[in-house]
Amino acid sequence: MSLNKILSIAGKPGLYKLLTQTRAGFVAESLLDGKKITVSFKNNVSVLSEIAIYTLEEEVPLKDIFEKIKEKEDGGKTTVSHKDDKIKLEEYFFEVLPNYDEDRVYASDIKKVIQWYNLLHDHGITEFATEEEEKVASEDKE
Incomplete structure (x- = not known):
């Protein structure tokens, strides 16, 4: 499953998988507890x-950050928890992305990235390419 179908909904904890679209919104399933909600x-x-x-130079897509974390952790979960203190989280994130903008990336952002990565990992979502990149990769193999 690509990150195109994974959502973060303001005011709701965790991440959601997009299931289907409706006239007034869409139906999503929580990755935390499996409950379906209409949004x-x-x-x-x-x-x-x-x-x-x-x-400091550009904006780096979240999928690239996830790939760097995956590489650092040899495909496993992170060695830090999203509940660790600010200094530990910043040190970890600095190892993953050394040139991140410390003025615009807050500890709360780092917590979300780590929590999301671990949640995706728990659900077996460890390939972070977009659907377009997956199509190109499969076409290159043919």
Whole structure:
């Protein structure tokens, strides 16, 4: 499953998998507890494939950050918890993305990235390419 189908919904904990679209919004399933919810278009929803982290030079897509974490952890979960203190989280994130913009990337952002990565890992979502990149990769193999 690509990050195009994984959502963050403002005011709701964790991440959600997009199931289907309705006239008034869409139906999503929580990755935390598996409960299905209906979400209206009024809710503030972010698709993970559209999120990026500020660096001193550019914005780096979240999928690239996840790939760097995966590489650092040899495909496993993170060695830090999203509940660790601010200094420990910043040190860890500095190892993953050394040039991140410390003025625009807050500890709360780092907590979310780590929590989301571990949640995706728990659900076996460890390939972070977008659907377009997956199609190109499969076409290159043919």
